[in-house]
Amino acid sequence: MSVNQALDTAPPAAPLKVRFGGLGTGLILAAVWIALIVATGLYRPDFFAQQTLLAVAFTMSIVGVLAIGQGIIGMSGGFIDLSQPAGLISASLVAVRLSEAGMPFPVVILGAILTGMLWGGFNALIIVFAKLNPVIVTLATNFIGLAALYLVFQLAQVPLNSDIYVFGRQSWLGLPAIFWPMLALVLIVGFLVPRTRYGRRMIAVGGNRAAAKARGISLRATRFATFIIAGGFVGFAAVLFAGTAGPFNPSSANTLQLNIIAGVILAGISLSGGRGNFWMLLLSIGFLSTIPTSLVFFGLSSDTQSIFQGIILIIAVSIDGYRALRRTP
Amino acid sequence: MTDTALKSEPADYVLPHHPVRDFLTGSVASIGITFILVLAVGLFWVGPKFVSFGNVSIMGTFLIVPLIVGAFAGFALLSGVVDLSIGSMVGFSSAIFALLLSMGWDPFSAAAVTLAFCLFFGAINAVAIVGFGAEPIAATLGMLVALRGITWVLLGTQGAIFAFNIELFNLVSTQVFGLPLFFLLAIGLTLLAALIVTRTRIGRHVQAVGGDDKAAARAGISVKRVRAGALLLSAFGAGLGGIVFAGQLGSAARATGLGLEFQVYAALMIGGYSILRGGVGNPIGGALGLLAVAGVSNILDLLAISPYYVNIIVGLLLLAAVLLDRLRGGDAFE
Numbered sequence: 186m187s188v189n190q191a192l193d194t195a196p197p198a199a200p201l202k203v204r205f206g207g208l209g210t211g212l213i214l215a216a217v218w219i220a221l222i223v224a225t226g227l228y229r230p231d232f233f234a235q236q237t238l239l240a241v242a243f244t245m246s247i248v249g250v251l252a253i254g255q256g257i258i259g260m261s262g263g264f265i266d267l268s269q270p271a272g273l274i275s276a277s278l279v280a281v282r283l284s285e286a287g288m289p290f291p292v293v294i295l296g297a298i299l300t301g302m303l304w305g306g307f308n309a310l311i312i313v314f315a316k317l318n319p320v321i322v323t324l325a326t327n328f329i330g331l332a333a334l335y336l337v338f339q340l341a342q343v344p345l346n347s348d349i350y351v352f353g354r355q356s357w358l359g360l361p362a363i364f365w366p367m368l369a370l371v372l373i374v375g376f377l378v379p380r381t382r383y384g385r386r387m388i389a390v391g392g393n394r395a396a397a398k399a400r401g402i403s404l405r406a407t408r409f410a411t412f413i414i415a416g417g418f419v420g421f422a423a424v425l426f427a428g429t430a431g432p433f434n435p436s437s438a439n440t441l442q443l444n445i446i447a448g449v450i451l452a453g454i455s456l457s458g459g460r461g462n463f464w465m466l467l468l469s470i471g472f473l474s475t476i477p478t479s480l481v482f483f484g485l486s487s488d489t490q491s492i493f494q495g496i497i498l499i500i501a502v503s504i505d506g507y508r509a510l511r512r513t514p
Numbered sequence: 515m516t517d518t519a520l521k522s523e524p525a526d527y528v529l530p531h532h533p534v535r536d537f538l539t540g541s542v543a544s545i546g547i548t549f550i551l552v553l554a555v556g557l558f559w560v561g562p563k564f565v566s567f568g569n570v571s572i573m574g575t576f577l578i579v580p581l582i583v584g585a586f587a588g589f590a591l592l593s594g595v596v597d598l599s600i601g602s603m604v605g606f607s608s609a610i611f612a613l614l615l616s617m618g619w620d621p622f623s624a625a626a627v628t629l630a631f632c633l634f635f636g637a638i639n640a641v642a643i644v645g646f647g648a649e650p651i652a653a654t655l656g657m658l659v660a661l662r663g664i665t666w667v668l669l670g671t672q673g674a675i676f677a678f679n680i681e682l683f684n685l686v687s688t689q690v691f692g693l694p695l696f697f698l699l700a701i702g703l704t705l706l707a708a709l710i711v712t713r714t715r716i717g718r719h720v721q722a723v724g725g726d727d728k729a730a731a732r733a734g735i736s737v738k739r740v741r742a743g744a745l746l747l748s749a750f751g752a753g754l755g756g757i758v759f760a761g762q763l764g765s766a767a768r769a770t771g772l773g774l775e776f777q778v779y780a781a782l783m784i785g786g787y788s789i790l791r792g793g794v795g796n797p798i799g800g801a802l803g804l805l806a807v808a809g810v811s812n813i814l815d816l817l818a819i820s821p822y823y824v825n826i827i828v829g830l831l832l833l834a835a836v837l838l839d840r841l842r843g844g845d846a847f848e
Contacts, residue, residue, distance in 0.1 A: 265651070311833065316846040318790050320651065321783070321836050325829040328780070332825035394848060404848045443659050446652060456649055488666035495660025499642050499653050506647035 210453040214468040218475065225479040232482045235359070242364040244474035247425050248441060249367040252448045252466050253374050254418035258319070259449055260378075261411040262391035262458030263312075268323035269419055269445065270438040271330030272304040276423030277433065278334065280349060281341045284427075290348035297427070298420035304330070305416020309409045334435040342432040353428025363425040368467070370418070375463035387411060392459025444473050447498040450505055457509070473497070542799040544838055545785045548831070549802045552809040560816050567692035569816075573808050574697035575687075578762070579604065579755040580804050581700035584778045585707045586751020588800050591782060592711065593744040594724035594792025595643055598654040598775050599635070600752040602661035605771030607632050607756025609668045612766035615677035621761075629753045635661060636749025640742040651789075658775065666768055678764035686761040696758060707797035720744060724792015780828050781807045784835045794839065807831075 225232045251269055258266045276297040283293045311322050343350045355362035378384035389397040390407045398404055430437065451469035454461030476497075477490050556564035563569055583600055590597045607628050614624035639657055642648040669675055688695040711717035722730040723740040731737050760766050779789060785803025787795030810831075811824040840846055 312847060315833070315837050315840075316848065317833070317836055317840060318847045320790065322833070324776075325780075325832040325836075328776070328825050328832070329829035332822040332829070335822040336820060408848065443655065446655065450652060456652065486667070488663055491659045491663030491666070493663075495656045495658070495663060498656030498659065499638070499648070502648040502652040502656065503642045503646035506642075506649060506653075510647040 211462075211465055211468060214451065214465065214472060218468060218472040221472065221475055221479055225482050229482045232479070237478055238359075239356070239361060240478045241471065241474050242360045243429070244477065245470050246361065246363040246367045247422050247429070248444050248448060248474065249371060249466060249470045250418055250422035250425060251441060251445045252452075252470055253370055253463065254415035254422070255445050255449045256452070256454045256461065256463055256466060257374075257387070257411050257415045257418070259454050259456045260391045260458060260461050261387045261407060262394060263319045263408065263411060264456055264458075265320055265446060266305075266308070266323050266412075266415060267320065267442070268304070268308060268327040268330060270442060271327045271334065271435075272301050272416060272419040273423050273426060273438045273441075274334055274433070274435050275304060275330065276300040276420040277427040277430075278338060278341055280424055280427040281343050284343050284347040284349050290352070293349055294421070294424050297423045298417050301416040301418070301420020301423060302413045303416070305412040305414070305419070306409065308416075309412035312412070313405050313408050331435045338435070340432045340434050342430075343427050349424065349428045353425070361429075363429060366421070366425070370421070371463055371466055375466075378463060383410070388459055390458075443494060443498065444470075447494065447501060448473050450498070451501045453505075455505065455509070542786060542796050542802070544835075545799045545802045545806065548784070549806045549809075552806045552813075556809055556813050560813055564813070564816070569812065571689070571693050571697075573805075573812050574694050575762070577804060577808050578694065578696045578700050579759050580774065580778050580781070581697075581704060581801055582758065583752050583755040583774065584782055584800050584804055585700070585704050585797050586754070587748045587778060588707065588782060588787060588795060588797050589711075589720060590741075590744040590748040591779075591787045591789060592724045592792055592795055593720045593741050594727060595650040595741050595745060596654065596779070596789040597636075597639060597745055597748040598651060598779075599639065599657035599661055600748060600755075600778065601771045601773060601775035602658045602665065603632055603635065603749055603752035603771070604756040604759060604774055605766070605768075606635070606661045606665045606668075607753040608760035608763075608766040608770045609665045609675060609756075611757050611760045612675040612677040613668055615679055615760075616675055621679060621682050625757050628757055629750060632749045632753030632756075633746055636746045637742075639749065640745040643745065644738045644742045662772075665766075665770075669766065669768060674765055674767040676765045677760065679761070682761045683764055686758060701801070704797045704801040711797060721793050724794075726793070777807070778804070780832050783839075784828075784831050786835070786839070788836070788839055 222232075251273070254269065255266060258264070279300040280293050280297040283296045288296070308319070308323055308326055311317060311326070312319050315322075343353075352362055357365055378387070386397070386402050386407060387410075389400070390402060390404060394404060397407075426433075426438065448466060448470040449461075450456065451472070452461065452463075452465035454463070454465070473494070476493055477487070480487070480490055480493070553565070583604060587597060587600050610631055611624055611628040614627060615621065619627075635657065639654055642653045643650050666673075686696055690698060711721065719730070719735050719740055722733065722735055723737050727737045730740075756766075756771065759770060763770070779787075781803040782795065782800040783789060783803070784806065785795065785801070786799035807824075807828055810827050811821065814821065814824055
């Protein structure tokens with residue numbers, strides 16, 4: 186389950202310990218999540234309703250897919266992709282324009298994913314050839330991208346009753362339709378990353394660049410691959426976003442960023458790379474997505490939501506930092 | 515005799531430090547050139563009215579808060595930690611200051627209490643980052659969001675607090691020699707910060723901690739104390755900026771300070787600071803960066819060009835600045 190096994194140079198005792206550590210993160214997350222659910226349910230028994238489940242699953246979907254992309258960047262040592270909003274909005278715009286042209290649904294999905302990959306590739310191009318840190322590069326490209334998008338459009342929406350519009354409002358097995366692709370993707374990525382050669386290479390680069398390079402892994406190719414694949418996830422998230430959002434403008438995705446970063450850190454995917462388990466994203470994103478609904482049931486205004494999110498992020502990164510301090514003597 | 519014998523000559527291939535060459539290849543020179551370019555473009559496209567007192571005074575009024583915030587936040591960058599929460603801190607400070615004024619407090623005690631609150635939140639940043647070793651970008655991002663939530667709760671359902679104080683407004687909008695007094699004060703503050711950074715022991719300690727914290731620790735500098743102090747300074751500066759903002763506007767609103775952190779840090783990075791490694795940058799360079807960005811947006815304003823081009827130009831300038839910083843000896847990524 187733990188991804189640290191990927192480095193087969195690790196001492197034999199390490200996997201067991203790390204596996205336990207990974208399980209610990211999951212147990213703590215699950216405990217906190219259940220505590221939140223039970224507390225809200227005791228205060229307001231009507232919290233246990235189909236509506237709540239729908240709301241939480243809905244919130245989880247887009248953030249979850251974006252968090253996979255963010256997790257790939259983080260795990261491979263690329264820190265944070267701050268340009269996800271610009272990538273998401275450009276891919277959503279492509280999805281809108283393709284649906285307006287009456288294209289079939291698969292073409293719309295493909296168009297959005299390719300746009301996301303293109304955006305990721307563009308970021309990687311600057312990062313690799315200018316040898317600049319991804320945090321600053323993506324900060325700048327997000328600036329440029331969102332401003333350029335404002336020049337292209339002010340407000341966009343998928344046409345009513347187009348395939349993507351219907352998909353965004355469907356529900357399968359009692360949950361929003363957009364929830365199931367997210368669940369499948371997290372499970373698949375979480376299964377494949379520690380078990381395939383490419384996944385292990387990615388973790389190796391994130392864990393120790395010099396060691397990975399010495400073993401013949403191309404850092405440039407890995408950087409390109411991770412940014413393009415992560416961009417693909419942003420593109421797919423755009424399908425879910427465009428299908429469910431009403432009219433959106435280029436700034437509409439800015440509020441997602443924090444939950445994604447918080448979710449990735451809470452899941453134990455280290456921003457400094459080489460560590461983490463994608464399956465934990467289901468717990469961390471699930472917990473973070475329950476908070477807004479819980480606050481409503483506690484009768485708190487939606488403004489207080491930011492306070493809780495911020496405090497949780499500060500605590501999560503403090504724990505993450507404390508763990509790292511203890512690990513390095 | 516023994517002294518000269520112990521002094522080893524530098525190897526041939528190491529360029530000895532020379533004030534003129536150091537200045538020309540340093541960060542202040544490149545932003546200085548950028549600044550002059552912006553001035554030239556402005557004069558060429560807009561004409562002499564670009565540097566008229568009226569126009570500079572308008573730009574200066576908008577620059578007061580970013581200059582104050584930037585001068586203090588620069589210390590955090592210099593010590594190797596980045597504080598993203600400054601934008602929200604400005605919003606929070608203006609909200610609580612306006613709230614206290616509207617409750618009938620006198621401006622001085624209101625300002626003191628406001629600054630105390632800001633220092634408290636700055637201390638939380640310091641504990642998380644210095645005490646627990648949290649990633650500064652992520653931890654202060656959390657503080658950014660938490661403070662925005664607190665600000666919005668303070669502002670209530672109305673989303674704004676009106677606290678117009680005529681004496682305060684007159685003080686903030688005083689003009690001296692055709693320029694806003696507070697703009698000149700903010701420039702003075704920048705120069706003072708530059709003096710502290712380059713000429714005092716404290717400034718050299720901050721630079722040493724940012725440049726190489728392990729070496730600084732071996733040299734007997736308390737890395738934790740310097741970084742915690744820098745984070746507190748950054749919170750203090752943002753609090754000061756928020757108070758001035760509230761004085762200028764006579765109110766605090768949900769949008770106050772929103773996105774200011776990106777505006778300030780983009781300009782500071784263009785001015786030679788780095789948000790990823792400490793020890794580089796200079797308050798004068800940072801202030802020139804802010805002036806250059808304000809100049810660009812003013813030119814586009816006067817020519818009635820879409821303001822979105824400003825962000826594109828700022829983004830490109832930012833990439834150019836970090837590339838230049840890397841070529842000058844910054845860390846290459848991979």
